[in-house]
Amino acid sequence: MSAHPGPRARLAGGLLFWYAVLGGAVAWAVHLLAGWGVDELTCASGSDHIGGVPLRAAVGAAVALPALATVGALLAAVLLWRRTHPPSEGEDRSVGRGRLLAVVGFWSNLLFLTIIVLGGVALLVLPPCQR
Amino acid sequence: MSTTAAPVPGASREQLGRLEEHWGERPSLRAWLTTVDHKKIGRRYLVTAGLFFALAGLSALAMRTQLARPESRLLSPQEYNQLFTMHGTAMIFLFATPMLFGFGNFLVPLLIGARDMAFPKLNALGYWIFLFAGLFMWASLPFGAAPNAGWFAYVPLTGQQHTPGLHMDVYSLGLLFLGIATTAGSINFIVTALKLRAPGMSLNRVPLFVWAIVATAFMVIFALPALNLDNAMLFLDRRFGTHFFDPAAGGNVLLWQHLFWIFGHPDVYIIVMPALGIVSAVLPAFTRRGVVGYVLVVFAIVAISIISFGVWVHHMFATGLPRLSYSFFSAASTIITIPSGIQIFAWLATMLLGRLVVRVPLLFVIGFIVTFVLGGFTGTMFALTAFDQQVTDSYFVVAHFHYVLIGGAVFPILAAIYYWLPKITGRMYHEGLGRWAFWLVFAGMHVTFFPMHLYGLFGMPRRVYTYPSEPGWDGWNLVSTIGSYLLAVGLLLVVVGVVHAIRRGRPAPPDPWGGDTLEWSTDSPPKSYNFPVLPQVHSLHPNWDESSRESMGAGAEADRILADGRTTLLTSELDGRREREVEMPGSSWQPLLLALVMLLFFTAMLFAWYPVAAVAAVAVAGTVATWLWPPRRPDRELGVSA
Numbered sequence: 001m002s003a004h005p006g007p008r009a010r011l012a013g014g015l016l017f018w019y020a021v022l023g024g025a026v027a028w029a030v031h032l033l034a035g036w037g038v039d040e041l042t043c044a045s046g047s048d049h050i051g052g053v054p055l056r057a058a059v060g061a062a063v064a065l066p067a068l069a070t071v072g073a074l075l076a077a078v079l080l081w082r083r084t085h086p087p088s089e090g091e092d093r094s095v096g097r098g099r100l101l102a103v104v105g106f107w108s109n110l111l112f113l114t115i116i117v118l119g120g121v122a123l124l125v126l127p128p129c130q131r
Numbered sequence: 132m133s134t135t136a137a138p139v140p141g142a143s144r145e146q147l148g149r150l151e152e153h154w155g156e157r158p159s160l161r162a163w164l165t166t167v168d169h170k171k172i173g174r175r176y177l178v179t180a181g182l183f184f185a186l187a188g189l190s191a192l193a194m195r196t197q198l199a200r201p202e203s204r205l206l207s208p209q210e211y212n213q214l215f216t217m218h219g220t221a222m223i224f225l226f227a228t229p230m231l232f233g234f235g236n237f238l239v240p241l242l243i244g245a246r247d248m249a250f251p252k253l254n255a256l257g258y259w260i261f262l263f264a265g266l267f268m269w270a271s272l273p274f275g276a277a278p279n280a281g282w283f284a285y286v287p288l289t290g291q292q293h294t295p296g297l298h299m300d301v302y303s304l305g306l307l308f309l310g311i312a313t314t315a316g317s318i319n320f321i322v323t324a325l326k327l328r329a330p331g332m333s334l335n336r337v338p339l340f341v342w343a344i345v346a347t348a349f350m351v352i353f354a355l356p357a358l359n360l361d362n363a364m365l366f367l368d369r370r371f372g373t374h375f376f377d378p379a380a381g382g383n384v385l386l387w388q389h390l391f392w393i394f395g396h397p398d399v400y401i402i403v404m405p406a407l408g409i410v411s412a413v414l415p416a417f418t419r420r421g422v423v424g425y426v427l428v429v430f431a432i433v434a435i436s437i438i439s440f441g442v443w444v445h446h447m448f449a450t451g452l453p454r455l456s457y458s459f460f461s462a463a464s465t466i467i468t469i470p471s472g473i474q475i476f477a478w479l480a481t482m483l484l485g486r487l488v489v490r491v492p493l494l495f496v497i498g499f500i501v502t503f504v505l506g507g508f509t510g511t512m513f514a515l516t517a518f519d520q521q522v523t524d525s526y527f528v529v530a531h532f533h534y535v536l537i538g539g540a541v542f543p544i545l546a547a548i549y550y551w552l553p554k555i556t557g558r559m560y561h562e563g564l565g566r567w568a569f570w571l572v573f574a575g576m577h578v579t580f581f582p583m584h585l586y587g588l589f590g591m592p593r594r595v596y597t598y599p600s601e602p603g604w605d606g607w608n609l610v611s612t613i614g615s616y617l618l619a620v621g622l623l624l625v626v627v628g629v630v631h632a633i634r635r636g637r638p639a640p641p642d643p644w645g646g647d648t649l650e651w652s653t654d655s656p657p658k659s660y661n662f663p664v665l666p667q668v669h670s671l672h673p674n675w676d677e678s679s680r681e682s683m684g685a686g687a688e689a690d691r692i693l694a695d696g697r698t699t700l701l702t703s704e705l706d707g708r709r710e711r712e713v714e715m716p717g718s719s720w721q722p723l724l725l726a727l728v729m730l731l732f733f734t735a736m737l738f739a740w741y742p743v744a745a746v747a748a749v750a751v752a753g754t755v756a757t758w759l760w761p762p763r764r765p766d767r768e769l770g771v772s773a
Contacts (some may be wrong), residue, residue, distance in 0.1 A: 029437075094705070094706050108437075115441075116767075119462050
């Protein structure tokens, strides 16, 4: 087995790394813009359907899919965290930096998941177009 | 723990002479106008923002004097409208952000072990534009043409029909002009922090103040375009009769509010975030330990800077949008308190576990925590839609945001002034004067703004130039006015303290506080080249770490002295690995010239001198082209044999 991963493995590892760090943030941004945008524009047009799909289902998808993506990012952050450790004296500085980003990714994914879930709870109790 | 002496320079006298030759400037008017030194530009930002703060503060005193008694006629409604609009606009755009950018300008290269900002000429341009945009806006006040519809400038009130005259044209053009400076500064901070860190400064060794400045810069880059777009559309509606905000012609009134608050709420954090970074920078020196939970504080900075973009609709809970839409923003507005709380608890734990040295900067940090937490508490109340709708447009809101902004920005700024004054001026301040200033500012702030919660709940609306005698309004308004004068005296004492330090203060040693970051490892004030030897960083607290300090003394290497030109080191973004030397530009007339032709363009647009504006636009394009034209290099440098 080679000590240095090939370019494809490095690319995949890099993408997984940044997914672990920023995946929840991106998913939450998509959730917010899609959920709010779809709800406000559809209600403003006087309808509660969008392309034949009930508005509640469309907004529900804007909650569920980003939530799943955030759970994935959370798991990736846990994986990253388990594969790093607190840096020790004289160790390569990328280890410490990787550890820092793993912790930042873990907590931020947890935070974004909470926000998305709270939005989902509101969907269960509020009619989509109630003003 | 460090001593108060800078490391013995590892550079020879001859190398120091060459560094001075490449980086130094002889004092002259030309040098003053053309300098690109980040320390000089940083100091100018601080002084200019301080002057704009004084003007905005005097506006506030005039308003509080008017509101001391009911039915007062000291100011006319027109004058009052201009004063409260300029007060808010100047405090937000011309004081808070530029002041913190001033500290960033002076400190970021010193904190990361670099010799200047990444784009020194762009840095100078940013300052000149900030100065001219501020003068552009304030100059309208003596002529009775200042902005007059609130710092948020809601349409349709700000349309030509309801607000004729130049007032809101000054606002929209002034902020568009200023936006160029803020954007340029932000790009500069990001590139500087990512590419010019000293070798060894990986992301997990970056000082928290730098994290905060970079997060702020990213927020500016993403938030400011919304405000620029808003102002451009407002100007087009007012001047050229477009209908972006006119529902009768297919426009949308709420579009202004959405775009304004997409900028406006992140802007609260744009103002507060660097100030929180200041607190994290000041605490280690006065608790004798690093900030507890460094990684979690970094997480909090990153999380706040992202979530702040998803809370803007909580400023619009009274606009009649669907309740489900509110809930998405309500959730984010509630959760954003968690990372804010993490920082507060990290600072409290740092103070609990450390050994407190109670000096003036620490007093202001403690004042910040008390005041900011109270402001945050009422902020959480606004996240509840039902409560928000009850107090919207009342003085309760005024109380809340002054607690947040004075607590979250002014107190840390004052802490920063006292903390870094020895580094900036090379002189120590008078401790007794500083303590008096703190207690007057602290007491004045709370006496002024706490009663506003009460008369807000008693129903007093904000933005009124006078009011009838109502139960619960009269007495508390008088208390607020007395508090505002107390606050003004405290702030005056801060100015007296700074002037006293510059004139009579004893010389400051390189490290008077035993600070942990790199700026304390060089002279006070630093030489033109910042560090005789660029450091090799080995830990999060390089000035407390013998290996890092030694790298600037006995362990100096020629490739970190760089005495053969005006150069600094480029390093990698994540791990701070050395990449190559990079040449830095010297003094130049271009920044000042470009800012002047931009000022001409915006002035011409204001007065509808369109041919002049066209000429100015061509001049702007020409100056930019000259600026970007590649310099002629010697053949040898290009690899061409003679």
